[in-house]
Amino acid sequence: MSATGRVALFREPRHPFDLVEMPVPEPRPGAVVVRVRIANVCGSDLHAWRGDFRLAGLGGKLPTVLGHEMTGTVAALGRGVERDSNGHPLREGDHVVFTYFTGCGNCLSCQRGRRAACDHIDMAMTGNATEWPHFVGGYAEYFYVKPGSTIYKVPLGLPIEIVAGANCALSQVIAGFERASLSFNETVVIQGAGGLGLYATAVAKAFGARLVVVLDAVGDRLAMARRFGADVMINVAEDTDERSRINQIRVLTDGRGADVVMELVGRADIVPEGIRMLAQFGRYVGIGNINAGHSHPFDPSRLVMSNKSMLGVALYEPFTLGKALRFLERNRDRLPLDQLLSAKFPLDQINEAFAQADRRTVVRASLVP
Structure with missing residues (x-):
């Protein structure tokens, strides 16, 4: 030393x-x-x-x-x-x-x-x-x-x-899905295809999600999301209409909406859209919005009348880091982790x-x- x-x-x-x-x-x-x-x-x-x-x-x-x-x-x-x-x-x-x-x-x-x-x-x-x-x-x-x-x-x-990325991004999204009690055969929407979003895509599939939809404005990131297991990618720079994007999620989920939506962008203005993408009893997981003082209005009745939940997830329990290592061991030859x-x-x-x-x-x- x-x-x-x-x-x-x-x-x-x-x-x-x-x-x-x-x-x-x-x-x-x-x-x-x-x-x-x-x-x-x-x-x-x-x-x-x-x-x-x-x-x-x-x-x-x-x-x-x-x-x-x-x-x-x-x-x-x-x-x-x-x-x-x-x-x-x-x-x-x-x-x-x-x-x-x-x-x-x-x-x-x-x-x-x-x-x-x-x-x-x-x-x-x-x-x-x-x-x-x-x-x-x-x-x-x-x-x-x-x-x-x-x-x-x-x-x-x-x-x-x-x-x-194990001691932050990967552990963080594992903790987020655990807090949301993601179950086998549920549907997931991920807002953001940066490092966290790509890990979240792979982790959602590992949890048994039957459909994972990823939204981002950068085409190269969406292409990477496909390699990490995304079933559908939506480019928000090309599909600029919020209602259109919400309707796409409805169509993909047989009219129900997603069971879990995870926010990994860090922008308050995308939260209302994510909540509208949820099904009855859906869970909205906020991880990216750590920039205090930013706000955007939304209608809280969309939570109450549809039995939806919002979960803020900061940090993770320390033992989650051990789970992240095991995830990497199991998937190092299956996922393009080196491309992150x-x-x-x-x-x-x-x-x-x-x-x-x-x-x-x-x-x-x-x-x-």
């Missing part, structure tokens, strides 16, 4: 990142220092960079280090860390994936088994990077995994590029990576420190 490592400091929205050398901390008991090998540009990172996801609302302090969808190898183990969360031996050099947030374990939410709702949650991207342990986000050469975090040794044969990362950038090109992600010219940009 080097004495120092680079971090990409995030000082303020829309401001260029600065690469700065920081001292690499020795891990305290129960902690792990990970050498970051790849970190993706997730939608929430983009929202934070644009300024419409307020890190201060999570207790965040600037300057910080963005990035949370990452994987890497063990650089140093703190005292007492000998095994991963599956009980497998853990050593320096092992490829690992880990939760980017840690619950306190003591508050009422944690005691009720809801660590994703911990009253004192500690997350990547919220710490002041000028203070110890400095490596508080994925866009850096190292990441400090705090005591109490869930960490898994990655099964042999799973490439780092495939594992990169359409562009890699060295850490010193982080500003270009964010520019391309912002323009949606890439499905999932990634940084390779």
